[in-house]
Amino acid sequence: MKSKLVLFIVGFIVWSLLTWPLDFQHLIVGLAVAAFVAFITGDLFTPSLQAGTGFSRITRYLWLCYYVPMFLWECLKANIDVALRVLNPKLPINPGIVKVKTTLKSDTGLTFLANSITLTPGTLCVDIDAEKGILYIHWIDVKTQDADKATELIVKPFEKILKNIFE
Amino acid sequence: MSNLHHAAGIIFIVIGLGFDVFGCIGLLRLPDVYNRLQATTKCVTLGTCSILLGTFILKGLGTTGVKAILVAIFLLLTSPVAAHALARGAHKSGVKLWPKSVADKYEQDGN
């Protein structure tokens, strides 16, 4: 029931943004459509919410507010890094696939960790082994091949924040 | 529309166009699939998001601007997922890494 309610609220917000100048008729149709979609597919998309992890914990929203600007800043740094590498006539790359470990368990947390790793400087997530907690990462400039040191360099800055948000 | 809004929007669009061009140059210059995927998925995604942000600043809080912000959020969420799926598909289909690459732990683990 709770996941259906969450999906209904998210769907209604997206609908009212799509038909932006807020109008009475659009809002009524949006209520009907969002209720229908939430009734049909409510149990499919948010299975992890039913485990009872509290929505009412305030600290996770504060951590989310800290995470978004940091993510955008890392993303900008990644873009400048790639642009400098591409424009350099000597093409200074040293690629390879390394293995890192993670302690996150939930599916949402792992997905967001992979997305963050993909959009930050020089790394691209290739595969996830969720049971063993291992990520395979393509690194454009390999500094170390050891799994623990690579974990320190790549995963640690995000893992602490994402653990507070999603678990 | 004031001059300052106009200038800020144009500056965002120019930055976005520059990152798009760098990403496409990377698509041409880099040696193998994974490096190309890195260049395009970073530069082109943030470049297009910057163009959409410039559209939002130029158009204000109307129909166009709100839709532009919606598309930008959608791109930031889905583009890394598509890159991840394409990289895994390329590795499973047997594309080798660049011969000068340092390590391939994924192949050593028998995947």
Add this chain to the structure above:
Amino acid sequence: MKNLRWLMGFGILAASLVFIMLYPIPSLLSWQSGFLAHSFFILMLCFVMCLFRVMAGPTPADRAVAIDTLGILIVGFCAILSIPTGRDWYLDIAIAWALQSFIGALALAKYLEGRGFDE
């Protein structure tokens, strides 16, 4: 046969380059010192680079990556088109294209992985 394919590819590339350089956009060139017209040319240069990678990519994975990139670039193209013309349904096209490009990339990745679509 292979030479014929290369010749066709180069023909398409040359035709698109000539089209980009010579095609006039009269109703847009008059808008605010023609800045956005030049930005169209820059984006079309990006399209040509992606098309070259689609044509010359040595493996199918390269072509899939180039097509995914092309989809994201077209979203930006629609956004720029909506500014001088003032029509907001270009952004609707951009939303639909972003969805279609994402689903297409996932389907191409499944195909490369060698599995069926129903898994």
